[in-house]
Amino acid sequence: MKTETAQTPVKIYPPKPDKVYFYGTCLIDLFYPDAGMAGIQLLEREGIEVIFPEGQTCCGQPAYSSGYHDQARSVAASQLNLFPEAWPIVVPSGSCGGMMRQHYPDLFADTPQSSQANAIAARTWELTDFLLHVCHIQLKDLGEPTTVAMHTSCSARREMGVAEVGPQLLSQLANVTLVEQARAAECCGFGGTFAIRHPEISAAMVSDKADSLVDTGATRFVTTDCGCLMNIHGHAEQSHKPIQGEHILSFLWQRTGEAHS
Amino acid sequence: MTTDTAVRDFHPRAHAALNNPQIRANFRKAMDGLMSKRQQAFEGWALDTLREQGAKARLRALAKLPELLEQLETQLTANGIQVHWAESPDEACRIIREICEARGAKSVIKGKSMVSEEMHLNAYLEAHGIEALESDLGEYIVQMAEETPSHIIMPAIHKNTGEISELMHHKTGTQRSQDVEYLTASARQQLREKFMRADVGLSGVNFAVAETGTLCLVENEGNGRMTTTVPPCHIAVTGIEKVVEKLEDITPLLALLPRSATGQHITTYVNMISGPRQPEERDGPEAVHLVLLDNGRSDIYQDDELLDTLRCIRCGACMNHCPVYTRVGGHTYGTTYPGPIGKILMPHLIGLDEGRHLPSASSLCGACGEVCPVKIPIPKLLVRLRREAVDGDQLHPSQMSGHGVKRQRFEVMIWQSWAWLNQHPRLYRLATRITTRLRKLQPHRLGAWTRYRTAPRLAPKTLHEQMSERQRGKPLAEVKR
Numbered sequence: 001m002k003t004e005t006a007q008t009p010v011k012i013y014p015p016k017p018d019k020v021y022f023y024g025t026c027l028i029d030l031f032y033p034d035a036g037m038a039g040i041q042l043l044e045r046e047g048i049e050v051i052f053p054e055g056q057t058c059c060g061q062p063a064y065s066s067g068y069h070d071q072a073r074s075v076a077a078s079q080l081n082l083f084p085e086a087w088p089i090v091v092p093s094g095s096c097g098g099m100m101r102q103h104y105p106d107l108f109a110d111t112p113q114s115s116q117a118n119a120i121a122a123r124t125w126e127l128t129d130f131l132l133h134v135c136h137i138q139l140k141d142l143g144e145p146t147t148v149a150m151h152t153s154c155s156a157r158r159e160m161g162v163a164e165v166g167p168q169l170l171s172q173l174a175n176v177t178l179v180e181q182a183r184a185a186e187c188c189g190f191g192g193t194f195a196i197r198h199p200e201i202s203a204a205m206v207s208d209k210a211d212s213l214v215d216t217g218a219t220r221f222v223t224t225d226c227g228c229l230m231n232i233h234g235h236a237e238q239s240h241k242p243i244q245g246e247h248i249l250s251f252l253w254q255r256t257g258e259a260h261s
Numbered sequence: 262m263t264t265d266t267a268v269r270d271f272h273p274r275a276h277a278a279l280n281n282p283q284i285r286a287n288f289r290k291a292m293d294g295l296m297s298k299r300q301q302a303f304e305g306w307a308l309d310t311l312r313e314q315g316a317k318a319r320l321r322a323l324a325k326l327p328e329l330l331e332q333l334e335t336q337l338t339a340n341g342i343q344v345h346w347a348e349s350p351d352e353a354c355r356i357i358r359e360i361c362e363a364r365g366a367k368s369v370i371k372g373k374s375m376v377s378e379e380m381h382l383n384a385y386l387e388a389h390g391i392e393a394l395e396s397d398l399g400e401y402i403v404q405m406a407e408e409t410p411s412h413i414i415m416p417a418i419h420k421n422t423g424e425i426s427e428l429m430h431h432k433t434g435t436q437r438s439q440d441v442e443y444l445t446a447s448a449r450q451q452l453r454e455k456f457m458r459a460d461v462g463l464s465g466v467n468f469a470v471a472e473t474g475t476l477c478l479v480e481n482e483g484n485g486r487m488t489t490t491v492p493p494c495h496i497a498v499t500g501i502e503k504v505v506e507k508l509e510d511i512t513p514l515l516a517l518l519p520r521s522a523t524g525q526h527i528t529t530y531v532n533m534i535s536g537p538r539q540p541e542e543r544d545g546p547e548a549v550h551l552v553l554l555d556n557g558r559s560d561i562y563q564d565d566e567l568l569d570t571l572r573c574i575r576c577g578a579c580m581n582h583c584p585v586y587t588r589v590g591g592h593t594y595g596t597t598y599p600g601p602i603g604k605i606l607m608p609h610l611i612g613l614d615e616g617r618h619l620p621s622a623s624s625l626c627g628a629c630g631e632v633c634p635v636k637i638p639i640p641k642l643l644v645r646l647r648r649e650a651v652d653g654d655q656l657h658p659s660q661m662s663g664h665g666v667k668r669q670r671f672e673v674m675i676w677q678s679w680a681w682l683n684q685h686p687r688l689y690r691l692a693t694r695i696t697t698r699l700r701k702l703q704p705h706r707l708g709a710w711t712r713y714r715t716a717p718r719l720a721p722k723t724l725h726e727q728m729s730e731r732q733r734g735k736p737l738a739e740v741k742r
């Protein structure tokens with residue numbers, strides 16, 4: 001389904017670089033490091049050297065969305081110095097990518113770090129977008145025939161403008177059939193603290209999302225963001241709905257894995 | 262009756278709505294229909310360009326709002342339309358009552374007007390012995406049911422045909438029917454008689470054109486035309502932000518409004534009202550009034566960012582596309598304007614204190630901002646209001662009345678600790694490392710989260726650890742699980 005992008009500025013993709021900074025995000029760090037490793041290995045297979053700044057923690061998004069901008073700014077400020085060279089910063093998440101690309105400029109407006117924040121925003125990329133449009137990745141499918149559904153996170157879709165990217169990457173996999181769920185563009189109900197502050201509304205949303213994924217007939221879905229993954233997968237598991245999720249990067253790496261180069 | 266002062270009961274109402282299968286089904290069905298109609302209506306249009314034009318027209322008007330309002334008053338007065346200014350809903354109500362009383366008017370027939378809902382005008386007039394009858398079908402149904410609108414464009418969208426038929430049967434003796442045409446015809450007949458007898462017609466305004474002194478009003482049922490032409494006196498009410506500079510500014514806005522709202526290419530009626538009946542004319546009201554209501558709008562106007570709230574053309578597309586609104590329906594919000602626009606507008610009208618639950622009731626999915634015909638950055642404004650509510654930015658101290666109302670010491674402490682940890686990478690790595698080592702002890706219950714989901718499982722080794730092991734030369738196979 002074609003969707004119009006509201007605030008997404010025009011993207012100008014850089015030429016393929018030798019090196020990138022990898023910003024892993026806190027959810028990947030703690031809960032889904034395999035998705036992070038998969039992303040790193042996909043980049044490396046494309047001949048890119050991946051720099052993983054040791055000082056990375058969190059982009060500041062949770063505090064920012066909750067209105068605690070002082071705290072968000074102090075955390076984000078501690079991240080700004082992690083990327084001294086002009087290499088692109090790739091993020092395996094639409095949400096954290098969106099924070100850095102769309103919200104850092106606002107967060108640091110009127111501060112001494114403003115121009116630094118703007119520069120970082122301009123070279124932040126969502127990882128699947130980067131693989132497709134900067135690396136021009138060509139995937140060779142090594143897996144058994146399978147069917148998957150995909151949920152693109154709202155931030156990947158609307159802040160990073162990458163709604164078409166996941167499906168395009170999956171379509172490169174010869175043995176993978178992608179099925180689309182009803183109301184594909186609708187939010188899964190995660191929304192960070194929203195899921196805690198408004199648990200019942202969030203639950204109604206994730207329940208509908210899981211149902212529409214199940215209705216596709218697929219037993220597996222992939223997604224761009226760990227928040228959605230935790231939410232949808234966790235709900236399906238708790239209510240015994242026959243669908244399991246994984247990060248799209250893990251899926252892509254498994255399908256095209258180690259043997260492929 | 263739901264009023265703006267009952268906003269605080271958001272959670273219990275959400276709970277009730279979520280557990281009401283009829284409400285859930287009515288909204289889901291209606292919103293699905295509206296979303297697909299909108300999409301079809303814009304097919305073949307350069308929508309981004311059009312939205313850009315719409316946004317520009319509104320921005321230009323807001324940039325010189327004070328001047329345009331003056332110009333509007335001058336032009337309207339020259340056209341014979343009497344202009345009244347009201348700072349508060351109470352004042353607006355009083356002005357309307359005085360106009361009615363001066364004419365000895367006992368009955369008012371109303372076209373659709375959300376500003377009159379904002380004023381709770383019907384209740385006020387009734388209390389002063391003046392009958393107020395809604396003539397828009399949706400409003401008519403809502404009034405009959407003694408409810409409030411659940412949607413700004415389709416006030417009775419929360420009811421299905423069966424429920425409406427039952428209500429009409431009960432209240433007016435109309436035969437029960439699933440035939441919408443029949444029900445409509447029956448309502449119309451009853452309304453026609455009222456039109457003929459009404460002393461005053463009251464309507465809203467979609468756009469007030471400063472340059473020409475024209476009031477533009479769009480509608481589908483013809484009741485707007487009748488309201489503004491049949492009774493001897495017409496009173497229009499609107500918010501001060503509805504002004505546009507030139508007649509040509511309406512062009513993109515008129516292309517956007519019906520398509521965004523109901524998926525129509527054009528509304529059945531587009532009324533351009535430029536004055537009372539002239540001596541040589543055979544119909545039209547002998548007197549026309551415009552009441553311009555502020556009600557907090559000029560406060561919004563003072564703030565460069567919040568100002569965007571005033572661009573709104575009240576199309577309702579943001580609620581049609583809102584996953585929260587679709588689940589809980591319009592009445593849950595307990596405010597005149599529900600859904601995303603309500604969440605960013607109402608805190609200004611009723612105070613952040615009363616409206617404190619509104620900005621948080623969003624997953625910030627961005628669907629509203631994506632469809633808004635005048636490109637209001639709704640999610641950004643929601644975050645701004647959250648910031649105001651917790652007084653969360655010392656660089657940009659809060660200004661709104663009621664700011665800081667949600668600031669709680671405990672919550673601030675949590676965010677401060679979170680920020681402290683995340684600013685100390687070594688400690689962060691140590692803490693996450695210890696956390697993953699203790700993953701066997703991870704609680705299975707995490708409050709609200711695990712009521713509906715399993716808890717996410719901590720990985721055996723963080724990405725940080727895996728990467729540092731890798732750098733120290735451990736082979737990858739070992740690093741991978």
Ligand code: SF4
Nearest residue numbers: 573574576577579633
């Ligand atoms: S905020 Fe935008 S989408 Fe919502 S009612 Fe106003 S104009 Fe329409």
